Amino acid sequence: MKTGALKTSAIETRIVGLSEGMAEALRLLDAGRPVGVPTETVYGLAADATNGDAVAAIYEAKGRPAFNPLICHVDGLAMAQGIATPDDTMLRLAEAFWPGPLTLVMPLALNPPMHLAVHPLALAGLKTVALRQPLGPLAKLAHRLGRPLAAPSANPSGGLSPTTASAVAAGLGGRIPLVLDGGASPVGVESTIIGRVDGRLTLLRPGGLAAEAIERVAGARLFRPAGEAAIAAPGMLASHYAPRAAVRIDAHDLRPGEALLAFGPHPLEGRPVAMLNLSEKGDTVEAARNLFSHLQALDEIAPSAIAVMPVPETGLGEAINDRLRRAAAPRPPSGTTG
Ligand code: TXA
Ligand code: MG
Numbered sequence: 001m002k003t004g005a006l007k008t009s010a011i012e013t014r015i016v017g018l019s020e021g022m023a024e025a026l027r028l029l030d031a032g033r034p035v036g037v038p039t040e041t042v043y044g045l046a047a048d049a050t051n052g053d054a055v056a057a058i059y060e061a062k063g064r065p066a067f068n069p070l071i072c073h074v075d076g077l078a079m080a081q082g083i084a085t086p087d088d089t090m091l092r093l094a095e096a097f098w099p100g101p102l103t104l105v106m107p108l109a110l111n112p113p114m115h116l117a118v119h120p121l122a123l124a125g126l127k128t129v130a131l132r133q134p135l136g137p138l139a140k141l142a143h144r145l146g147r148p149l150a151a152p153s154a155n156p157s158g159g160l161s162p163t164t165a166s167a168v169a170a171g172l173g174g175r176i177p178l179v180l181d182g183g184a185s186p187v188g189v190e191s192t193i194i195g196r197v198d199g200r201l202t203l204l205r206p207g208g209l210a211a212e213a214i215e216r217v218a219g220a221r222l223f224r225p226a227g228e229a230a231i232a233a234p235g236m237l238a239s240h241y242a243p244r245a246a247v248r249i250d251a252h253d254l255r256p257g258e259a260l261l262a263f264g265p266h267p268l269e270g271r272p273v274a275m276l277n278l279s280e281k282g283d284t285v286e287a288a289r290n291l292f293s294h295l296q297a298l299d300e301i302a303p304s305a306i307a308v309m310p311v312p313e314t315g316l317g318e319a320i321n322d323r324l325r326r327a328a329a330p331r332p333p334s335g336t337t338g
């Protein structure tokens with residue numbers, strides 16, 4: 001409802017609890033329809049990754065450009081190895097962190113079985129595929145279906161990622177038939193994406209698994225692309241995760257009409273029109289969990305801007321700062337980000 005025009009007339013979007021909704025979700029997914037599904041990171045908009053029409057329905061509902069490939073979600077390592085060819089390091093990382101907030105970009109398998117052949121539309125023409133085993137119902141659905149599920153975050157392209165079922169419905173209501181309600185996403189930011197770029201193990205997107213934890217298991221430092229090269233994941237466009245209000249990061253003062261997104265025990269002095277604290281105790285894990293829902297809540301008050309206090313670059317702070325920088329970046333015309 002917030003961005004983009006509806007091409008078809010609106011459909012009814014139902015929010016249903018997990019235990020009642022799983023069978024219907026499975027039936028819809030099997031029929032090539034997209035469904036909003038909770039994961040530990042954020043809510044995803046899932047569809048059968050092997051069915052081109054189903055994948056197209058994701059792009060259509062989100063208003064997402066088709067050059068931005070999708071993460072495919074699997075029920076475990078065996079399904080992943082049918083789709084892609086992990087090297088030793090990728091295998092170790094999957095064994096250590098799946099199910100969990102880690103996405104691995106790997107070369108496509110040469111001859112995947114039919115039921116695991118990811119449709120080229122989900123790959124945006126790449127010879128690599130981004131795979132993740134999430135925690136919770138999305139992996140269960142992939143397991144019951146026997147096929148991988150493509151799922152970007154369940155928001156209109158360029159907007160904030162949803163961490164509740166009602167946030168999904170607020171953004172995509174009228175465009176999708178069903179949202180499974182699994183409560184608030186415990187991690188709160190999207191998965192960390194790792195891939196190989198020129199042979200180097202590379203942090204393509206900081207996310208819900210701290211890079212330091214990955215480096216310990218990989219036994220190597222992750223390469224972190226800088227500047228323009230940072231758009232190594234095609235979806236990593238400069239402006240993204242944008243609320244309607246302007247976002248001012250690294251704020252050390254408050255200006256008239258601003259809302260304050262605080263961090264730590266000492267919020268900035270002044271009179272914000274509203275204030276929420278990412279983490280009063282200065283914990284980046286708690287801050288990640290609150291990031292998108294707090295931005296969304298402050299945005300609803302329509303402040304002149306959202307001033308955000310500095311967040312340290314350590315642990316999940318790396319992902320939080322990445323999202324905040326994109327939320328604060330100059331905005332392109334709508335419909336050009338994922
Ligand atoms: O936590 C998450 O990762 C959530 C949940 C639903 O799993 N999903 C998510 O998907 O954040 P999405 O589509 O919003 O972000 C996927 C990112 C994009 O930046 C995309 O460009 C990148 O993954 N990506 C997908 N396939 C890729 C590939 N083969 N090579 C490099 N980047 C890829
Ligand atoms: Mg997204």
